[in-house]
Amino acid sequence: MSESFCSCLAKKIYPSLRWGSEGTKSHKYLPRSTTIDSESDIPLKVVLLGGGIVSMVAALRIKELRPDYEVSVVVKDSFPSFSTGGIPFYLAGNVPGGHTSLAHHTKDEILARGVKLYLETTALSVNKEDKTVLLKDNTDSAEFELPFDKLVIGTGSRPVKPKVPGVDLPNVFFLKTISDMCSVEEHLKTGNPKSAVIVGGGYVGLEVSEALVAKGIQTAVVEKNSHILKTFDEQLGLIVQDKLEAHGVQVVHGKGAKSPVVSIEPNCQHEESKLLVKTAQGAIVQGDMVLVSVGATPNSDMFPGEKTSNGAIVVNKRCETSIPDVYAGGDVVQTHHFVTGKPVYFPNGTVAHKHGRIIAENICGMHVEYVGTILTQTMKLFDMVVTRTGLSQAEALAEGFDAATVQVKENDHNHYIPPYCMLEIRFTAEKTTGKILGIQVLGDCKAEVSKRVDIVAVAIMRGVTVDEFIQMDLSYTPPLSTPWDPVVSAAQAWQRQFVELVN
Numbered sequence: 001m002s003e004s005f006c007s008c009l010a011k012k013i014y015p016s017l018r019w020g021s022e023g024t025k026s027h028k029y030l031p032r033s034t035t036i037d038s039e040s041d042i043p044l045k046v047v048l049l050g051g052g053i054v055s056m057v058a059a060l061r062i063k064e065l066r067p068d069y070e071v072s073v074v075v076k077d078s079f080p081s082f083s084t085g086g087i088p089f090y091l092a093g094n095v096p097g098g099h100t101s102l103a104h105h106t107k108d109e110i111l112a113r114g115v116k117l118y119l120e121t122t123a124l125s126v127n128k129e130d131k132t133v134l135l136k137d138n139t140d141s142a143e144f145e146l147p148f149d150k151l152v153i154g155t156g157s158r159p160v161k162p163k164v165p166g167v168d169l170p171n172v173f174f175l176k177t178i179s180d181m182c183s184v185e186e187h188l189k190t191g192n193p194k195s196a197v198i199v200g201g202g203y204v205g206l207e208v209s210e211a212l213v214a215k216g217i218q219t220a221v222v223e224k225n226s227h228i229l230k231t232f233d234e235q236l237g238l239i240v241q242d243k244l245e246a247h248g249v250q251v252v253h254g255k256g257a258k259s260p261v262v263s264i265e266p267n268c269q270h271e272e273s274k275l276l277v278k279t280a281q282g283a284i285v286q287g288d289m290v291l292v293s294v295g296a297t298p299n300s301d302m303f304p305g306e307k308t309s310n311g312a313i314v315v316n317k318r319c320e321t322s323i324p325d326v327y328a329g330g331d332v333v334q335t336h337h338f339v340t341g342k343p344v345y346f347p348n349g350t351v352a353h354k355h356g357r358i359i360a361e362n363i364c365g366m367h368v369e370y371v372g373t374i375l376t377q378t379m380k381l382f383d384m385v386v387t388r389t390g391l392s393q394a395e396a397l398a399e400g401f402d403a404a405t406v407q408v409k410e411n412d413h414n415h416y417i418p419p420y421c422m423l424e425i426r427f428t429a430e431k432t433t434g435k436i437l438g439i440q441v442l443g444d445c446k447a448e449v450s451k452r453v454d455i456v457a458v459a460i461m462r463g464v465t466v467d468e469f470i471q472m473d474l475s476y477t478p479p480l481s482t483p484w485d486p487v488v489s490a491a492q493a494w495q496r497q498f499v500e501l502v503n
């Protein structure tokens with residue numbers, strides 16, 4: 001296609017460029033030693049609540065920018081800076097270094113960076129007038145106050161606990177913290193479970209199903225929707241279900257019931273398993289243990305400012321809360337969608353890392369805004385990778401986009417160098433503008449599925465059109481790709497189907 005034809009096509013078919021984000025009015029790229037505003041001349045006392053991604057990323061970044069600031073991190077347990085994302089893989093036996101190797105930074109490394117740690121200490125409340133936080137030492141229940149100039153709330157989320165009978169029974173587990181992980185590990189070692197029921201077919205539940213299968217445990221997943229992985233379209237959800245079933249995982253669907261499970265009961269007969277999970281549709285699924293993984297809810301009880309109805313702290317793009325000098329980020333806040341601009345609750349590590357850095361830089365006197373999330377997500381399940389970014393067809397239509405989607409199969413690399421893998425791709429773009437809206441890809445874990453989706457994530461965040469994307473200068477060598485990368489081929493399929501060629 002000649003350049004002139006291409007630009008004519010673009011003018012003719014994509015008249016309106018109604019995309020756009022204000023973007024970030026952020027770094028001034030001043031030398032590190034340069035003070036950005038006068039307030040930041042004064043060394044500040046910064047207190048960070050929580051020892052997860054937001055607080056640790058922020059604390060270490062503050063120390064990088066302003067070593068003179070007094071930085072204290074308050075952590076409810078003894079595991080600062082641990083990788084929650086590693087939990088399912090630890091349980092599967094894929095973390096040879098033991099649970100301590102899940103720490104991004106050891107306690108000694110954190111202390112060596114000049115950050116003070118209050119471990120086994122729970123934040124109870126924030127006094128916005130006095131600028132203090134009330135803390136409780138978990139070892140002796142003694143309460144004490146800590147003053148702050150700037151406060152960061154990075155207390156994350158906890159698993160949603162459905163209000164169903166039996167949810168507190170022994171052998172019913174939730175999985176969020178390292179302590180939760182250790183409880184499950186202990187049960188796997190000493191309880192000798194032969195079967196398990198996972199309530200919730202989201203990515204955490206599915207990753208854990210693989211871990212349990214690896215331990216030889218007969219596993220069932222109970223999902224309330226008509227397909228597992230509700231952030232993916234049904235077409236891909238069903239392929240993932242086939243993969244689970246091929247590995248012996250039973251999948252039990254609801255039909256969109258409010259709660260997939262009506263009760264968890266002890267199995268009085270105790271013939272085959274210890275617990276019975278009863279679903280809204282009348283199914284009874286047996287398991288020696290139950291893992292409930294049906295979503296996350298913010299740990300925001302200590303925060304006295306503006307929150308949403310689900311308890312998420314309301315923040316602006318700088319991660320400032322409604323209380324002056326109090327910042328919040330990660331799972332404890334409501335964030336916003338990059339494309340739609342609408343508020344969204346997306347408890348994901350990718351968001352938390354960015355919030356932590358942005359909070360630190362704003363505290364140190366910069367002006368940095370979070371541009372928003374496009375809900376990029378990836379998971380490895382057995383030998384398969386399932387990845388998505390942007391809006392699915394259904395989500396795009398619900399947001400009022402004139403969206404269209406193609407589903408194609410593409411080789412990950414040239415067929416003459418076996419083994420090659422087939423990628424299943426759903427590619428969504430807006431018909432009126434040609435802007436890429438989203439992509440979902442499923443394929444073998446050797447096929448660089450998630451990095452391919454990441455290319456599209458960048459394209460979406462830069463407002464790239466299908467025409468422009470097809471011309472992107474991506475790499476190619478026969479053992480690794482095809483001359484047109486599979487995601488570009490999907491864009492071409494979309495163009496063939498939805499773009500009317502004009503002279």
Ligand SMILES: Cc1cc2nc3c(=O)[nH]c(=O)nc-3n(C[C@H](O)[C@H](O)[C@H](O)COP(=O)(O)OP(=O)(O)OC[C@H]3O[C@@H](n4cnc5c(N)ncnc54)[C@H](O)[C@@H]3O)c2cc1C
Nearest residue numbers: 050051052053054076084085123156330331347348349350
């Ligand atoms: C099993 C699992 C797997 C996951 N896998 C991925 C993945 O692969 N990719 C991804 O992007 N995301 C993943 N996530 C999500 C990701 O872990 C979270 O989004 C992320 O950890 C949120 O970071 P955060 O800093 O907001 O909160 P967290 O990392 O949860 O940290 C919260 C901290 O606050 C502490 N705390 C809580 N209440 C108090 C209190 N009152 N006082 C003091 N301290 C308190 C907690 O002990 C903890 O240290 C996964 C989550 C789970 C549960």
